[in-house]
Amino acid sequence: xxxxxKVQMISIPWFGGKNLNLDTTMRxxxxxxxxxxxxxxxxxxxxxxxxHNFVISTPSPYISNLDLRKLxxxxxxxxxxxxxxxxxxxxxxxxxxxxxKNLPDGLLFIQNSRMxxxxxxxxxxxxxxxxxxxxxxxxxxxxxxxLEGGVLKRVNGILQITGIPAANVQRVATGIKVIMTPVSTxxxxxxxxxxxxxxxxVYNANFEPNIGVERIEGVKTLNEGSGDMQMNINSTALxxxxxLPYSAxxxxxxxxxxxxxxxxxxxxxxxxxxxxxIVVDPTIPLxxxxxxxxxxxxxxxxxxxxxxxxQLMATQDLDFRQKPFSLIxxxxxxxxxPTGFPVNGWAxxxxxxxxxxxxxGTVAKGTFFYVGGYKLIGGLNSTDISQANWVxxxxxxxFDGDDGIGEKTANLLANSxxxxxxxxxxxxTVDLNTVPSDVVFYAGTGGSVYDPVTRVGYxxxxxxxYKRYNGTTFQPFYRQGNNTGKVAANPEASQFTYLGGVYDVxxxxxxxxxxxxxIAVPKTAALAVIQEMAGATKITx
Numbered sequence: 001x002x003x004x005x006k007v008q009m010i011s012i013p014w015f016g017g018k019n020l021n022l023d024t025t026m027r028x029x030x031x032x033x034x035x036x037x038x039x040x041x042x043x044x045x046x047x048x049x050x051x052h053n054f055v056i057s058t059p060s061p062y063i064s065n066l067d068l069r070k071l072x073x074x075x076x077x078x079x080x081x082x083x084x085x086x087x088x089x090x091x092x093x094x095x096x097x098x099x100x101k102n103l104p105d106g107l108l109f110i111q112n113s114r115m116x117x118x119x120x121x122x123x124x125x126x127x128x129x130x131x132x133x134x135x136x137x138x139x140x141x142x143x144x145x146x147l148e149g150g151v152l153k154r155v156n157g158i159l160q161i162t163g164i165p166a167a168n169v170q171r172v173a174t175g176i177k178v179i180m181t182p183v184s185t186x187x188x189x190x191x192x193x194x195x196x197x198x199x200x201x202v203y204n205a206n207f208e209p210n211i212g213v214e215r216i217e218g219v220k221t222l223n224e225g226s227g228d229m230q231m232n233i234n235s236t237a238l239x240x241x242x243x244l245p246y247s248a249x250x251x252x253x254x255x256x257x258x259x260x261x262x263x264x265x266x267x268x269x270x271x272x273x274x275x276x277x278i279v280v281d282p283t284i285p286l287x288x289x290x291x292x293x294x295x296x297x298x299x300x301x302x303x304x305x306x307x308x309x310x311q312l313m314a315t316q317d318l319d320f321r322q323k324p325f326s327l328i329x330x331x332x333x334x335x336x337x338p339t340g341f342p343v344n345g346w347a348x349x350x351x352x353x354x355x356x357x358x359x360x361g362t363v364a365k366g367t368f369f370y371v372g373g374y375k376l377i378g379g380l381n382s383t384d385i386s387q388a389n390w391v392x393x394x395x396x397x398x399f400d401g402d403d404g405i406g407e408k409t410a411n412l413l414a415n416s417x418x419x420x421x422x423x424x425x426x427x428x429t430v431d432l433n434t435v436p437s438d439v440v441f442y443a444g445t446g447g448s449v450y451d452p453v454t455r456v457g458y459x460x461x462x463x464x465x466y467k468r469y470n471g472t473t474f475q476p477f478y479r480q481g482n483n484t485g486k487v488a489a490n491p492e493a494s495q496f497t498y499l500g501g502v503y504d505v506x507x508x509x510x511x512x513x514x515x516x517x518x519i520a521v522p523k524t525a526a527l528a529v530i531q532e533m534a535g536a537t538k539i540t541x
Contacts, residue, residue, distance in 0.1 A: 125197025309372025
Protein backbone atom coordinates (compact mmCIF):
# COMPACT_ATOMS: atom_id res chain seq x y z
CA UNK A 1 0.00 0.00 0.00
CA UNK A 2 1.24 3.62 -0.49
CA UNK A 3 3.08 5.11 2.40
CA UNK A 4 1.54 8.16 4.09
CA UNK A 5 4.72 10.16 3.76
CA LYS A 6 7.49 10.65 1.26
CA VAL A 7 10.83 8.96 1.65
CA GLN A 8 13.80 10.56 -0.03
CA MET A 9 15.82 8.20 -2.18
CA ILE A 10 19.38 7.97 -0.97
CA SER A 11 22.22 5.78 -2.16
CA ILE A 12 24.85 4.95 0.42
CA PRO A 13 27.84 2.67 0.38
CA TRP A 14 27.14 -0.68 2.05
CA PHE A 15 29.56 -2.94 3.87
CA GLY A 16 29.94 -5.15 0.85
CA GLY A 17 30.93 -2.22 -1.35
CA LYS A 18 27.47 -2.02 -3.06
CA ASN A 19 25.02 0.83 -2.84
CA LEU A 20 21.81 0.32 -0.83
CA ASN A 21 18.51 1.78 -2.03
CA LEU A 22 17.09 3.22 1.21
CA ASP A 23 13.63 3.82 -0.24
CA THR A 24 13.08 0.13 -1.01
CA THR A 25 14.51 -1.03 2.32
CA MET A 26 12.45 1.40 4.38
CA ARG A 27 9.26 0.38 2.60
CA UNK A 28 9.88 -3.30 3.45
CA UNK A 29 10.61 -2.54 7.10
CA UNK A 30 7.56 -0.32 7.55
CA UNK A 31 5.29 -2.85 5.87
CA UNK A 32 6.52 -5.56 8.25
CA UNK A 33 5.91 -3.39 11.33
CA UNK A 34 2.44 -2.36 10.19
CA UNK A 35 1.44 -6.02 9.70
CA UNK A 36 2.67 -6.96 13.20
CA UNK A 37 0.86 -4.00 14.76
CA UNK A 38 -2.37 -4.93 13.00
CA UNK A 39 -2.12 -8.52 14.25
CA UNK A 40 -1.60 -7.38 17.85
CA UNK A 41 -4.63 -5.09 17.66
CA UNK A 42 -6.75 -8.03 16.45
CA UNK A 43 -5.55 -10.20 19.35
CA UNK A 44 -6.25 -7.49 21.92
CA UNK A 45 -9.68 -6.88 20.43
CA UNK A 46 -10.48 -10.62 20.62
CA UNK A 47 -9.36 -10.84 24.26
CA UNK A 48 -11.38 -7.83 25.37
CA UNK A 49 -14.42 -9.13 23.54
CA UNK A 50 -14.49 -12.55 25.25
CA UNK A 51 -12.64 -12.20 28.57
CA HIS A 52 -15.89 -11.96 30.57
CA ASN A 53 -16.67 -15.59 29.62
CA PHE A 54 -13.31 -16.92 30.84
CA VAL A 55 -14.05 -16.75 34.58
CA ILE A 56 -17.58 -18.18 34.51
CA SER A 57 -17.77 -21.69 36.09
CA THR A 58 -20.08 -23.69 38.35
CA PRO A 59 -18.64 -25.59 41.36
CA SER A 60 -19.78 -29.20 41.67
CA PRO A 61 -22.55 -29.73 44.23
CA TYR A 62 -21.06 -33.13 45.13
CA ILE A 63 -18.28 -34.00 47.55
CA SER A 64 -16.57 -37.38 47.95
CA ASN A 65 -16.02 -39.28 51.19
CA LEU A 66 -12.28 -38.88 50.59
CA ASP A 67 -12.62 -35.10 50.75
CA LEU A 68 -15.12 -35.19 53.61
CA ARG A 69 -12.78 -37.24 55.75
CA LYS A 70 -9.96 -34.76 55.10
CA LEU A 71 -12.05 -32.02 56.71
CA UNK A 72 -11.91 -33.72 60.11
CA UNK A 73 -8.82 -32.65 62.09
CA UNK A 74 -9.74 -34.05 65.50
CA UNK A 75 -12.59 -31.70 66.42
CA UNK A 76 -16.20 -31.31 65.27
CA UNK A 77 -16.76 -29.70 61.86
CA UNK A 78 -20.05 -28.05 60.91
CA UNK A 79 -20.60 -28.60 57.20
CA UNK A 80 -21.20 -25.29 55.48
CA UNK A 81 -20.83 -24.44 51.81
CA UNK A 82 -17.77 -22.38 52.73
CA UNK A 83 -16.12 -25.42 54.33
CA UNK A 84 -17.12 -27.81 51.51
CA UNK A 85 -16.31 -25.32 48.71
CA UNK A 86 -19.96 -25.03 47.67
CA UNK A 87 -20.65 -28.79 47.73
CA UNK A 88 -23.96 -29.67 49.35
CA UNK A 89 -24.47 -33.37 48.52
CA UNK A 90 -22.63 -36.63 49.08
CA UNK A 91 -23.57 -39.48 46.74
CA UNK A 92 -22.70 -43.09 47.37
CA UNK A 93 -23.69 -46.74 47.45
CA UNK A 94 -25.21 -48.11 50.62
CA UNK A 95 -23.24 -50.93 52.27
CA UNK A 96 -25.01 -51.26 55.62
CA UNK A 97 -27.63 -53.93 56.31
CA UNK A 98 -29.39 -53.60 59.64
CA UNK A 99 -31.51 -56.75 59.22
CA UNK A 100 -28.86 -58.83 61.05
CA LYS A 101 -28.86 -56.40 63.99
CA ASN A 102 -25.08 -56.28 64.30
CA LEU A 103 -24.40 -52.71 63.17
CA PRO A 104 -24.56 -49.55 65.31
CA ASP A 105 -28.15 -48.29 65.37
CA GLY A 106 -29.01 -45.29 63.24
CA LEU A 107 -25.92 -45.34 61.04
CA LEU A 108 -26.26 -45.47 57.27
CA PHE A 109 -22.92 -46.56 55.81
CA ILE A 110 -22.09 -45.47 52.27
CA GLN A 111 -18.96 -45.63 50.15
CA ASN A 112 -17.83 -43.76 47.06
CA SER A 113 -14.70 -42.81 45.17
CA ARG A 114 -13.46 -39.98 43.00
CA MET A 115 -10.90 -39.89 40.21
CA UNK A 116 -7.47 -39.10 41.61
CA UNK A 117 -5.19 -41.07 39.30
CA UNK A 118 -5.00 -44.52 37.85
CA UNK A 119 -2.80 -45.76 40.70
CA UNK A 120 -4.32 -44.00 43.74
CA UNK A 121 -7.19 -45.62 45.59
CA UNK A 122 -9.85 -43.08 46.55
CA UNK A 123 -12.61 -45.47 47.67
CA UNK A 124 -13.71 -44.42 51.17
CA UNK A 125 -16.55 -45.15 53.54
CA UNK A 126 -18.63 -42.83 55.68
CA UNK A 127 -21.31 -43.23 58.34
CA UNK A 128 -24.34 -40.93 58.24
CA UNK A 129 -26.50 -40.81 61.37
CA UNK A 130 -30.11 -40.59 60.20
CA UNK A 131 -31.71 -42.47 63.09
CA UNK A 132 -34.16 -45.35 62.66
CA UNK A 133 -34.52 -44.61 58.93
CA UNK A 134 -31.08 -46.15 58.34
CA UNK A 135 -32.76 -49.58 58.51
CA UNK A 136 -34.87 -48.70 55.45
CA UNK A 137 -31.86 -48.88 53.13
CA UNK A 138 -30.12 -52.00 51.88
CA UNK A 139 -26.77 -52.75 50.19
CA UNK A 140 -26.88 -51.72 46.55
CA UNK A 141 -29.06 -48.67 47.06
CA UNK A 142 -27.61 -45.52 45.52
CA UNK A 143 -28.35 -42.40 47.55
CA UNK A 144 -27.86 -38.65 47.47
CA UNK A 145 -27.63 -36.99 50.89
CA UNK A 146 -27.91 -33.26 51.55
CA LEU A 147 -25.17 -32.31 53.99
CA GLU A 148 -25.50 -28.62 54.78
CA GLY A 149 -25.86 -28.08 58.52
CA GLY A 150 -24.61 -31.56 59.44
CA VAL A 151 -21.71 -32.04 61.85
CA LEU A 152 -18.70 -34.24 61.10
CA LYS A 153 -17.56 -35.78 64.39
CA ARG A 154 -16.43 -38.95 66.13
CA VAL A 155 -19.05 -40.71 68.22
CA ASN A 156 -18.10 -43.93 70.04
CA GLY A 157 -14.95 -44.01 67.95
CA ILE A 158 -16.77 -43.81 64.60
CA LEU A 159 -16.27 -40.82 62.28
CA GLN A 160 -19.80 -39.88 61.18
CA ILE A 161 -22.01 -37.06 60.04
CA THR A 162 -24.70 -36.21 62.57
CA GLY A 163 -27.66 -33.84 62.45
CA ILE A 164 -28.91 -35.11 59.08
CA PRO A 165 -32.71 -35.62 58.95
CA ALA A 166 -34.01 -38.70 57.16
CA ALA A 167 -35.71 -36.42 54.63
CA ASN A 168 -32.27 -35.33 53.39
CA VAL A 169 -31.63 -38.82 51.97
CA GLN A 170 -32.85 -39.56 48.44
CA ARG A 171 -32.72 -43.06 46.98
CA VAL A 172 -31.89 -42.64 43.29
CA ALA A 173 -31.24 -46.28 42.28
CA THR A 174 -31.31 -49.83 43.62
CA GLY A 175 -29.53 -53.08 42.86
CA ILE A 176 -26.12 -51.49 42.28
CA LYS A 177 -23.27 -53.98 42.64
CA VAL A 178 -21.46 -53.16 45.86
CA ILE A 179 -17.69 -52.87 45.74
CA MET A 180 -16.03 -55.20 48.24
CA THR A 181 -12.48 -54.40 49.39
CA PRO A 182 -10.07 -57.20 50.40
CA VAL A 183 -8.80 -56.54 53.91
CA SER A 184 -5.58 -57.81 55.47
CA THR A 185 -3.92 -56.92 58.74
CA UNK A 186 -0.87 -55.55 56.92
CA UNK A 187 -2.78 -53.12 54.76
CA UNK A 188 -5.50 -52.13 57.22
CA UNK A 189 -3.30 -51.37 60.20
CA UNK A 190 -0.87 -49.45 57.99
CA UNK A 191 -3.64 -47.04 56.90
CA UNK A 192 -6.71 -47.57 59.10
CA UNK A 193 -8.23 -44.25 57.98
CA UNK A 194 -8.47 -45.59 54.42
CA UNK A 195 -10.50 -48.63 55.52
CA UNK A 196 -12.85 -47.15 58.13
CA UNK A 197 -16.47 -47.43 57.01
CA UNK A 198 -15.68 -49.56 53.94
CA UNK A 199 -17.39 -52.83 53.07
CA UNK A 200 -14.54 -55.36 53.19
CA UNK A 201 -13.77 -59.05 53.17
CA VAL A 202 -11.14 -61.00 55.08
CA TYR A 203 -10.28 -64.20 53.24
CA ASN A 204 -9.03 -67.26 55.12
CA ALA A 205 -9.54 -65.73 58.55
CA ASN A 206 -8.00 -68.20 60.99
CA PHE A 207 -9.37 -68.50 64.52
CA GLU A 208 -8.32 -70.48 67.58
CA PRO A 209 -11.72 -71.84 68.60
CA ASN A 210 -12.90 -74.25 71.23
CA ILE A 211 -14.39 -76.49 68.56
CA GLY A 212 -18.01 -77.49 69.13
CA VAL A 213 -18.41 -75.12 72.08
CA GLU A 214 -17.32 -71.55 71.31
CA ARG A 215 -19.75 -69.23 69.55
CA ILE A 216 -18.88 -66.29 67.32
CA GLU A 217 -20.43 -63.71 69.65
CA GLY A 218 -18.03 -61.12 71.07
CA VAL A 219 -14.71 -59.73 69.89
CA LYS A 220 -12.73 -62.53 68.28
CA THR A 221 -9.10 -62.45 67.16
CA LEU A 222 -8.34 -63.79 63.70
CA ASN A 223 -5.23 -64.11 61.54
CA GLU A 224 -5.36 -64.12 57.73
CA GLY A 225 -1.67 -64.84 57.23
CA SER A 226 -0.23 -61.38 57.79
CA GLY A 227 -1.12 -60.70 61.42
CA ASP A 228 -3.87 -60.51 64.03
CA MET A 229 -7.04 -58.47 63.63
CA GLN A 230 -10.48 -58.45 65.26
CA MET A 231 -14.06 -59.40 64.38
CA ASN A 232 -17.01 -57.98 66.35
CA ILE A 233 -20.36 -59.75 66.84
CA ASN A 234 -22.74 -57.89 69.17
CA SER A 235 -25.05 -59.54 71.68
CA THR A 236 -27.94 -58.19 69.58
CA ALA A 237 -26.84 -60.02 66.41
CA LEU A 238 -29.36 -62.57 65.15
CA UNK A 239 -26.55 -64.94 64.17
CA UNK A 240 -24.48 -64.72 67.36
CA UNK A 241 -25.05 -68.41 68.23
CA UNK A 242 -23.11 -69.70 65.19
CA UNK A 243 -20.14 -71.83 66.21
CA LEU A 244 -16.66 -70.46 65.66
CA PRO A 245 -14.77 -72.56 63.05
CA TYR A 246 -11.05 -72.88 62.43
CA SER A 247 -11.28 -70.57 59.43
CA ALA A 248 -13.80 -68.49 57.53
CA UNK A 249 -14.24 -65.78 54.93
CA UNK A 250 -15.63 -62.77 56.78
CA UNK A 251 -17.40 -59.86 55.11
CA UNK A 252 -18.56 -56.71 56.84
CA UNK A 253 -18.07 -53.03 57.61
CA UNK A 254 -14.72 -51.92 59.03
CA UNK A 255 -15.52 -50.04 62.25
CA UNK A 256 -13.09 -48.91 64.97
CA UNK A 257 -13.56 -50.19 68.51
CA UNK A 258 -15.27 -47.65 70.75
CA UNK A 259 -12.78 -48.37 73.55
CA UNK A 260 -9.45 -49.02 71.80
CA UNK A 261 -9.88 -47.43 68.37
CA UNK A 262 -8.57 -50.65 66.80
CA UNK A 263 -10.31 -51.30 63.47
CA UNK A 264 -12.60 -54.34 63.52
CA UNK A 265 -14.65 -56.06 60.86
CA UNK A 266 -18.36 -56.23 61.71
CA UNK A 267 -20.36 -58.85 59.75
CA UNK A 268 -23.81 -57.47 58.91
CA UNK A 269 -25.81 -60.68 58.47
CA UNK A 270 -25.32 -64.42 58.87
CA UNK A 271 -24.27 -64.84 55.22
CA UNK A 272 -21.31 -62.51 55.83
CA UNK A 273 -19.63 -65.24 57.92
CA UNK A 274 -18.77 -68.28 55.79
CA UNK A 275 -16.81 -71.14 57.36
CA UNK A 276 -14.08 -72.45 55.05
CA UNK A 277 -12.01 -74.78 57.23
CA ILE A 278 -11.73 -78.46 56.48
CA VAL A 279 -11.55 -81.12 59.15
CA VAL A 280 -8.26 -82.97 59.04
CA ASP A 281 -7.86 -86.23 60.92
CA PRO A 282 -4.76 -85.69 63.09
CA THR A 283 -4.08 -89.44 63.22
CA ILE A 284 -3.34 -89.60 59.49
CA PRO A 285 0.45 -89.46 59.12
CA LEU A 286 2.18 -87.10 56.73
CA UNK A 287 3.66 -88.66 53.63
CA UNK A 288 7.22 -87.90 52.47
CA UNK A 289 5.97 -85.06 50.23
CA UNK A 290 2.83 -83.59 51.84
CA UNK A 291 3.39 -80.25 50.10
CA UNK A 292 5.05 -79.57 46.75
CA UNK A 293 6.39 -76.41 45.07
CA UNK A 294 4.45 -75.43 41.96
CA UNK A 295 5.65 -71.93 41.05
CA UNK A 296 7.05 -68.58 42.14
CA UNK A 297 7.07 -64.89 41.25
CA UNK A 298 10.64 -63.69 41.63
CA UNK A 299 11.05 -60.49 39.63
CA UNK A 300 8.15 -58.04 40.02
CA UNK A 301 8.09 -54.79 38.11
CA UNK A 302 9.39 -51.75 40.04
CA UNK A 303 10.55 -53.43 43.28
CA UNK A 304 11.07 -56.97 44.56
CA UNK A 305 10.81 -55.89 48.19
CA UNK A 306 7.73 -57.48 49.83
CA UNK A 307 6.17 -58.39 46.45
CA UNK A 308 7.64 -61.85 45.75
CA UNK A 309 5.78 -65.05 46.56
CA UNK A 310 5.83 -68.82 46.25
CA GLN A 311 2.96 -71.03 45.09
CA LEU A 312 2.59 -74.53 46.55
CA MET A 313 0.12 -77.43 46.50
CA ALA A 314 -1.00 -79.87 49.18
CA THR A 315 -0.82 -83.56 48.28
CA GLN A 316 -3.00 -84.44 51.29
CA ASP A 317 -5.33 -82.49 53.55
CA LEU A 318 -3.25 -80.28 55.86
CA ASP A 319 -3.98 -78.43 59.09
CA PHE A 320 -0.98 -76.33 60.07
CA ARG A 321 -2.21 -75.93 63.65
CA GLN A 322 -1.94 -79.65 64.17
CA LYS A 323 1.32 -80.03 62.27
CA PRO A 324 3.27 -76.81 61.66
CA PHE A 325 5.38 -76.43 58.51
CA SER A 326 8.02 -73.94 57.44
CA LEU A 327 9.31 -72.60 54.14
CA ILE A 328 12.86 -71.36 53.55
CA UNK A 329 14.39 -69.61 50.56
CA UNK A 330 18.08 -69.31 49.75
CA UNK A 331 19.84 -66.46 47.97
CA UNK A 332 23.46 -67.16 47.06
CA UNK A 333 24.27 -63.91 45.30
CA UNK A 334 27.89 -62.82 45.63
CA UNK A 335 27.03 -60.06 48.12
CA UNK A 336 24.92 -62.30 50.35
CA UNK A 337 26.35 -62.89 53.81
CA PRO A 338 27.62 -64.97 55.47
CA THR A 339 29.89 -65.81 52.57
CA GLY A 340 31.38 -69.22 51.97
CA PHE A 341 29.61 -72.54 52.29
CA PRO A 342 26.29 -72.70 54.21
CA VAL A 343 27.53 -74.48 57.32
CA ASN A 344 24.01 -74.77 58.74
CA GLY A 345 22.33 -75.53 55.45
CA TRP A 346 18.84 -74.06 55.14
CA ALA A 347 19.19 -72.71 58.69
CA UNK A 348 22.26 -70.57 57.81
CA UNK A 349 20.33 -67.29 57.97
CA UNK A 350 21.82 -63.85 57.37
CA UNK A 351 21.18 -62.89 53.76
CA UNK A 352 21.65 -66.49 52.62
CA UNK A 353 18.40 -68.07 53.86
CA UNK A 354 15.06 -66.69 55.05
CA UNK A 355 12.45 -68.67 57.02
CA UNK A 356 8.64 -68.48 57.22
CA UNK A 357 6.85 -70.56 59.85
CA UNK A 358 3.46 -71.87 58.75
CA UNK A 359 1.33 -72.43 61.83
CA UNK A 360 -2.23 -71.50 60.81
CA GLY A 361 -4.73 -72.45 58.15
CA THR A 362 -5.91 -75.54 56.35
CA VAL A 363 -5.32 -76.68 52.79
CA ALA A 364 -7.35 -79.30 50.96
CA LYS A 365 -5.61 -81.98 48.94
CA GLY A 366 -4.84 -80.84 45.40
CA THR A 367 -5.28 -77.11 46.04
CA PHE A 368 -2.82 -74.24 45.89
CA PHE A 369 -1.57 -72.16 48.80
CA TYR A 370 0.84 -69.25 49.02
CA VAL A 371 3.72 -67.86 51.08
CA GLY A 372 5.25 -64.43 50.49
CA GLY A 373 4.88 -60.69 50.94
CA TYR A 374 1.91 -58.56 49.94
CA LYS A 375 -1.06 -60.42 48.48
CA LEU A 376 -0.65 -58.80 45.07
CA ILE A 377 -0.37 -60.78 41.85
CA GLY A 378 2.19 -58.67 39.99
CA GLY A 379 3.92 -56.32 42.38
CA LEU A 380 3.19 -52.73 43.33
CA ASN A 381 -0.28 -51.44 42.33
CA SER A 382 -1.37 -54.78 40.85
CA THR A 383 -4.44 -56.95 41.47
CA ASP A 384 -5.13 -57.97 45.05
CA ILE A 385 -5.37 -61.79 45.26
CA SER A 386 -6.29 -62.13 48.92
CA GLN A 387 -8.92 -64.68 47.91
CA ALA A 388 -6.12 -67.18 47.30
CA ASN A 389 -5.13 -69.35 50.27
CA TRP A 390 -2.30 -67.32 51.83
CA VAL A 391 -0.96 -69.23 54.82
CA UNK A 392 1.76 -66.62 55.39
CA UNK A 393 1.89 -63.01 54.19
CA UNK A 394 4.92 -61.35 55.74
CA UNK A 395 6.88 -58.22 54.84
CA UNK A 396 10.28 -59.83 54.54
CA UNK A 397 11.87 -56.49 53.66
CA UNK A 398 10.73 -55.10 57.02
CA PHE A 399 11.10 -58.08 59.37
CA ASP A 400 13.68 -60.77 60.02
CA GLY A 401 12.91 -64.39 59.27
CA ASP A 402 11.25 -66.64 61.83
CA ASP A 403 13.28 -68.31 64.58
CA GLY A 404 16.23 -66.06 63.82
CA ILE A 405 16.79 -67.57 60.38
CA GLY A 406 17.26 -64.74 57.92
CA GLU A 407 17.74 -60.99 58.03
CA LYS A 408 15.21 -58.70 56.39
CA THR A 409 15.89 -58.60 52.69
CA ALA A 410 14.72 -56.83 49.54
CA ASN A 411 15.35 -59.98 47.49
CA LEU A 412 13.66 -63.06 48.88
CA LEU A 413 13.94 -64.89 45.56
CA ALA A 414 17.24 -64.13 43.89
CA ASN A 415 17.82 -63.39 40.23
CA SER A 416 21.58 -62.94 40.45
CA UNK A 417 22.71 -65.87 38.32
CA UNK A 418 24.00 -67.96 41.21
CA UNK A 419 21.85 -70.86 42.45
CA UNK A 420 18.70 -69.87 44.32
CA UNK A 421 16.31 -72.27 45.94
CA UNK A 422 13.07 -72.94 47.82
CA UNK A 423 12.37 -75.68 50.34
CA UNK A 424 9.15 -76.56 52.19
CA UNK A 425 9.50 -78.54 55.44
CA UNK A 426 6.87 -80.51 57.35
CA UNK A 427 8.30 -79.09 60.58
CA UNK A 428 9.39 -75.78 62.13
CA THR A 429 12.63 -77.34 63.40
CA VAL A 430 15.22 -77.14 60.63
CA ASP A 431 18.96 -77.81 60.79
CA LEU A 432 21.70 -78.93 58.41
CA ASN A 433 20.27 -82.42 57.95
CA THR A 434 16.50 -81.80 58.02
CA VAL A 435 14.90 -83.36 54.93
CA PRO A 436 12.44 -81.08 53.09
CA SER A 437 8.98 -82.10 51.91
CA ASP A 438 10.00 -80.63 48.55
CA VAL A 439 12.87 -78.53 47.20
CA VAL A 440 13.76 -76.83 43.92
CA PHE A 441 16.75 -74.83 42.70
CA TYR A 442 16.86 -72.44 39.77
CA ALA A 443 19.13 -69.85 38.08
CA GLY A 444 22.89 -70.56 37.79
CA THR A 445 25.30 -73.29 38.86
CA GLY A 446 28.06 -71.32 40.61
CA GLY A 447 28.29 -70.05 44.15
CA SER A 448 29.32 -71.72 47.38
CA VAL A 449 26.41 -74.11 47.94
CA TYR A 450 28.12 -77.42 48.77
CA ASP A 451 31.50 -78.18 50.36
CA PRO A 452 32.72 -81.71 49.51
CA VAL A 453 35.38 -81.51 52.23
CA THR A 454 33.21 -80.67 55.24
CA ARG A 455 30.05 -81.97 53.55
CA VAL A 456 27.79 -79.05 54.31
CA GLY A 457 25.13 -77.66 51.99
CA TYR A 458 21.42 -77.45 51.32
CA UNK A 459 19.52 -80.65 52.08
CA UNK A 460 17.40 -82.15 49.31
CA UNK A 461 14.63 -84.76 49.24
CA UNK A 462 13.64 -87.44 46.80
CA UNK A 463 11.66 -85.79 44.01
CA UNK A 464 11.78 -85.37 40.23
CA UNK A 465 15.15 -83.58 40.30
CA TYR A 466 17.07 -84.94 43.30
CA LYS A 467 17.78 -88.27 44.98
CA ARG A 468 19.26 -88.79 48.42
CA TYR A 469 20.88 -92.02 47.20
CA ASN A 470 22.64 -92.70 43.94
CA GLY A 471 22.60 -96.45 44.11
CA THR A 472 24.17 -97.05 47.52
CA THR A 473 25.98 -93.72 47.63
CA PHE A 474 24.47 -91.26 50.09
CA GLN A 475 24.21 -87.75 48.60
CA PRO A 476 21.86 -85.65 50.78
CA PHE A 477 22.85 -82.16 49.54
CA TYR A 478 22.31 -80.08 46.44
CA ARG A 479 25.25 -80.27 43.99
CA GLN A 480 26.53 -83.39 45.73
CA GLY A 481 26.86 -86.41 43.47
CA ASN A 482 24.35 -86.20 40.63
CA ASN A 483 22.06 -83.73 42.44
CA THR A 484 22.97 -80.95 40.02
CA GLY A 485 19.66 -80.30 38.26
CA LYS A 486 17.69 -77.09 38.35
CA VAL A 487 14.06 -76.45 37.46
CA ALA A 488 14.52 -73.08 35.77
CA ALA A 489 16.88 -70.38 34.57
CA ASN A 490 17.03 -66.82 35.88
CA PRO A 491 13.56 -65.33 36.51
CA GLU A 492 12.13 -63.02 33.88
CA ALA A 493 10.72 -59.62 34.79
CA SER A 494 6.96 -59.61 35.44
CA GLN A 495 6.71 -63.32 34.62
CA PHE A 496 5.28 -65.97 36.91
CA THR A 497 7.36 -69.15 36.76
CA TYR A 498 5.20 -72.25 36.96
CA LEU A 499 6.69 -75.70 37.04
CA GLY A 500 3.93 -78.01 35.87
CA GLY A 501 4.46 -81.73 36.22
CA VAL A 502 2.27 -84.46 37.69
CA TYR A 503 2.73 -85.91 41.18
CA ASP A 504 1.35 -89.37 41.96
CA VAL A 505 0.20 -89.37 45.57
CA UNK A 506 -0.05 -93.16 45.77
CA UNK A 507 3.49 -93.91 44.57
CA UNK A 508 5.06 -90.65 45.87
CA UNK A 509 6.69 -90.13 42.48
CA UNK A 510 6.63 -87.70 39.58
CA UNK A 511 5.47 -89.57 36.45
CA UNK A 512 5.62 -86.23 34.61
CA UNK A 513 8.68 -84.17 35.55
CA UNK A 514 8.42 -80.47 36.30
CA UNK A 515 9.76 -78.10 33.65
CA UNK A 516 9.97 -74.33 33.68
CA UNK A 517 7.20 -72.40 31.98
CA UNK A 518 6.45 -68.71 32.35
CA ILE A 519 3.40 -66.56 31.93
CA ALA A 520 3.18 -62.77 31.82
CA VAL A 521 1.54 -61.17 34.85
CA PRO A 522 0.22 -57.71 33.95
CA LYS A 523 -0.88 -55.39 36.75
CA THR A 524 -4.54 -56.12 36.06
CA ALA A 525 -4.18 -59.92 35.90
CA ALA A 526 -6.72 -62.05 37.76
CA LEU A 527 -5.84 -64.95 40.06
CA ALA A 528 -6.79 -67.42 37.32
CA VAL A 529 -3.72 -66.32 35.34
CA ILE A 530 -1.41 -68.14 37.79
CA GLN A 531 -3.72 -71.03 38.72
CA GLU A 532 -5.69 -72.08 35.65
CA MET A 533 -3.12 -71.89 32.86
CA ALA A 534 -2.46 -74.88 30.62
CA GLY A 535 0.27 -77.06 32.10
CA ALA A 536 -0.25 -76.13 35.76
CA THR A 537 0.92 -78.71 38.30
CA LYS A 538 -1.51 -81.55 38.98
CA ILE A 539 -1.69 -84.50 41.34
CA THR A 540 -3.15 -87.95 40.74
CA UNK A 541 -4.52 -90.58 43.12
